[in-house]
Amino acid sequence: MNGFEKRANRIKEKILHKTLEMMRTTDPKGIRIADISKAAEVSQVTIYNYFGSKEALLREVFVDYFDKAVRDFEDNMNEGHSLKEKVAHIIDLEKSAYRDFPPGLIKQMLAEDAELARYIEAMYRERTIPLTVRIIREGQASGVISEDVSIENVLAFIQIYMNQYEALLDMADKSADRDKFLEGMVQMFFYGLSGKR
Structure with a gap:
């Protein structure tokens, strides 16, 4: 795995982790991509690029x-x-x-x-x-x-x-x-x- 792939995996893991933290306290319908973006310190575009929706x-x-x-x-x-x-x-x-x-x-x-x-x-x-x-x-x-x-x-x-x-x-x-x-x-x-x- 090259440096770019390692960095991408770290970002993806951080997004997943922050989203899981939110799911522990918030109904999934109430979770917004903007909130995940802020918590994970990544752009909304990054989230859509990795996950689509x-x-x-x-x-x-x-x-x-x-x-x-x-x-x-x-x-x-x-x-x-x-x-x-x-x-x-x-x-x-x-x-x-x-x-x-x-x-x-x-x-x-x-x-x-x-x-x-x-x-x-x-x-x-x-x-x-x-x-x-x-x-x-x-x-x-x-x-x-x-x-x-x-x-x-x-x-x-x-x-x-x-x-x-x-x-x-x-x-x-x-x-x-x-x-x-x-x-x-x-x-x-x-x-x-x-x-x-």
Whole structure:
């Protein structure tokens, strides 16, 4: 990569980073290219040259964020951690993701952007499900997950859980300690009411 490409990549990363910061506090519809331009200290023309439109920029922020999260998860999977350590890592990733992209925001973005919806579906099918299946198989091989529980059962349970995640976040916001509430829900999901680990 030559000097020009390195500089271009740094500028693009700065724009993505500043846009993500704005998405944490502002509805995407309220974000303007002028605001991003000011925060990233680049011209509006530069943003349009790199991304083409505000919608394409928001999509790339989302895609870049989740690509990095999946790569982080894949790296963690390959580092020889125990199932418990992998679950702890999943909890941390999940808390970060839902802080940055609450389910309501994700639903809104997917409803308004068919290309992003296709990306998420492909990511789920091609990368997330295989990683989940791998964790289940490793857990069964080590005796941590019962052999009586099928992969299909676990995947169905995950789907049910994720379909209710927005309601869980609402309950978490009303609790005394949001992070502790969410961690308890994820622990219960993985280890049941007995908390056996």
